[in-house]
Amino acid sequence: MKYAYYPGCVAKSSAHELYDSTALVADKLGIELVELTAASCCGAGVVNEGNPLLNTTLNARTFAMAENMGLNILTICSTCQGVMLQDKWRLDNDSDLLAKVNEHLATMNMQYKRTVKVKHLLWALIEDYGLSKLTELATKPLKGLKAAPFYGCYIVRPSEALQFDDHNRPTSFEKLITALGAEPVHYEGETKCCGFPILFVQRETAFAMAATYLNNAKQKKADFIVTPCPLCHISLDAYQAKASSQIKARIDLPVMHLSQMVGLALGIQPQKLGFSKHMVAMSKALHGL
């Protein structure tokens, strides 16, 4: 298995441990990742509000790069995946838009041909790799641990653009958690917003979202929250103490990215997965292993 790898900006910056963990996991699983180092930011739903055509063109440039390599795109960021798939959906269903975008790409001898697929690591593990194979390789199954999946937004909505899982009741994360030996924990808020998109604009609202859903997962006795998104990771881990104090609660719930959860089950040492970089100590969650 080989992919054009698009880690996203945050996994290469403040959540670098997710980038490192993915490299270790891919190596262990025999997945070859060829990084799209010259690809630009997906726009994160923000560039789209400055100029939607520019957003779509930048993402089409990324698609064209992967097509030139003859590879599908794999990302570990559900925001990148959602934003790119929305642009891909528009381009694949609007020939006028495709023509305009390709006219711009032609100035740099590039073209988007509508052939590339964009997949999140979660989807690739389920669809391409196979969960039964993953279970076989899980030398350290996460037995006894309760994992609360935090799907967030972009990996489940809008379903027209994503065409994977059921946004009414997604199950992909639950399947992965079960395959790795942990027990999935359901709670109110697992498909809601972590608050990151408005973290710098409406901070109190963002904190209220993060704290409420973290607290809900804690009430259901989760050992940790697992996310598909570096942005959720920052919102729920780095800002957890501030968010908790806003609702006057001590939550202290460890947060990990799915690459780290898979890494743990594959027997990769916790210190190599970058848990020491987290703001909320992971030791409590790992105690049961």
Add this chain to the structure above:
Amino acid sequence: MNTQEATFRILRSDPEHHERRRYETYRVKIDNRMTVLDALEDIKHGQDASLTYRRSCRSGICGSCAMRINGLAKLACKTRAVTEVERCGEVLVEPMENMPLIRDLVVDMGEFWREIDRAAPWLEWDKTLEGSTQENMLTSLQQQISGKLADCIMCGCCFSDCVSRVFDKNFTGPASLAKVHRFASDPRDKVGAKRIPALVGLGLWSCTHCYFCWSQCPRDVRPVAAISELRILSLGLGDRSHGARHVSVFMNSVKNTGMLNESALYLKTMRSAVLRDSGLILKMATRGKAPPLFPRAIPRIDEVRSLFSLIKERGEK
């Protein structure tokens, strides 16, 4: 026709008579065609006449029967019961959120309507057009925008499931903003785009793009897309709010480095408010998590910059 017995778990309560909230379970024989509303009618007329809910047209037009079905706001008359059973093993029915409860599945829509009033999404007739001998035609594009947004039936599904509205009561909600866009882009409206600056005070930048309003709208109005378009229009009108600054810094970051410069976005959007985070910044820095202040540009950044310039020069959006 396949039939099966399905479980309906319904949240019941009567706050006016101090009746506590409780889930009551009913068994209903359903076939493949039955909607959740059909099943509620069976329960009301065959098992429990006290069950209270709104309904009228039964055809997805009036919007009366909006309620939460297996955790999401939907029209009961448009939702097949068997699909919900297949998905969740039962049909959990609860009243809509973000509005006060009256009884059982009936909520007080007053809060929703007050937000519509705040946004004033109705035609302010341009009287200068009176007496004109010409038809006031909409362009095809204007018709596309207005037509889609005019499909809203004010059922409240988007308002119920709006995550921002739960925590920010100043956020007017998806429906009212989508309605404003409908009139802001109508050339027959004398206020037109002048409606937009006032939207900042109604929470234009409070939407998180969670896409619940898109997913739950029974008429496919896609309010979040309308909100994004209103933000574009607002930026074009010189919006200098916190949210507008966030977009502008983000755009510059991508233009300069090809990537999101997290430090620049944080410092330039938050400005002096970052001082509140000094402890967190220090902690992140000591753990090697602080994003670089001056990140390197991606290879082939000239291509990204040339796309910025090209699209700007042509005035395309």
